[in-house]
Amino acid sequence: MIHTPTLFLLGVDVAVRHSLEGLVAPGGCSLEYHSTARSFLEAYNPARPGCVVLDIATVASDAPELQKKLSSGNPPLPIIILAGEGPLPQISRGFSLGPVDFLRKPVDASELCRAVTNALARDQEARCRIGLIAELRARAAQLTPQEQEVMRLMVQGLAQKHIAAKLKISTRTVQLRRTAVMRKMQAASLAELVQFLLILNSPAATPETAPADTTQPNPS
CATH class of the missing domain: 3.40.50.2300 (Response regulator)
Incomplete structure (x- = not known):
């Protein structure tokens, strides 16, 4: 209301x-x-x-x-x-x-x-x-552990082929999970996704209620 x-x-x-x-x-x-x-x-x-x-x-x-x-x-x-x-x-x-x-x-x-x-x-x-x-917490809660893992590497600036090598999965699988991350987080770009995660990790998002798998984006 x-x-x-x-x-x-x-x-x-x-x-x-x-x-x-x-x-x-x-x-x-x-x-x-x-x-x-x-x-x-x-x-x-x-x-x-x-x-x-x-x-x-x-x-x-x-x-x-x-x-x-x-x-x-x-x-x-x-x-x-x-x-x-x-x-x-x-x-x-x-x-x-x-x-x-x-x-x-x-x-x-x-x-x-x-x-x-x-x-x-x-x-x-x-x-x-x-x-x-x-709202961002609710979106993040929809991510699977595998999607959260890909998101963590995405916001660190890793390319798809490097994510695939690090996780020992195919680039196609990375692409599918990346697409799911962007869709579930409703992010129009990687920059917007990084901004969302910065908000989720801000002091206003208290540790008691922040999602467990929220990841810190690479500030660079």
Whole structure:
């Protein structure tokens, strides 16, 4: 299911809410206001895209749980923290573990809207990348062990005759397996296949869920 991005507003004042109403449009994003962090946590669903705008002065008692929830999402929900003048409260520093922006109050409306727009774009980009990784894993899972073996040598830059010699199989068999690799991975070229494998081996593709036979392409 595709969710419309949501601006989750936690304990912010009326002026902030009014500043962000201009970002809400048909097919755009929606606003969801919570007077406390607790009410937000009770309704929290990590599958919902968007970003959080919170007033740090309102979340102190629930900050540890809020930090844990928001940083454990995949991807972590971007956060915009509104803080008063003076040193940032100690409790706000824990949020630096995730994608976060700090804005001083009183907040300039245009600066706030710009920060929210950037946060929504980051969240969308991260979710698209996660979706692509999941799709590439599903494609790679269709490969037989023999096809994975050929793919590993393909992305190392070996020619078909060298792959055949290394695996002690015919060049015709290599060609058939190579064709199967390209078809199952839906790669239009060897360069695109290499790019797919680089994505699968990126930090975003965690070891716990990456396919066992994903191979590192030759960077050269």
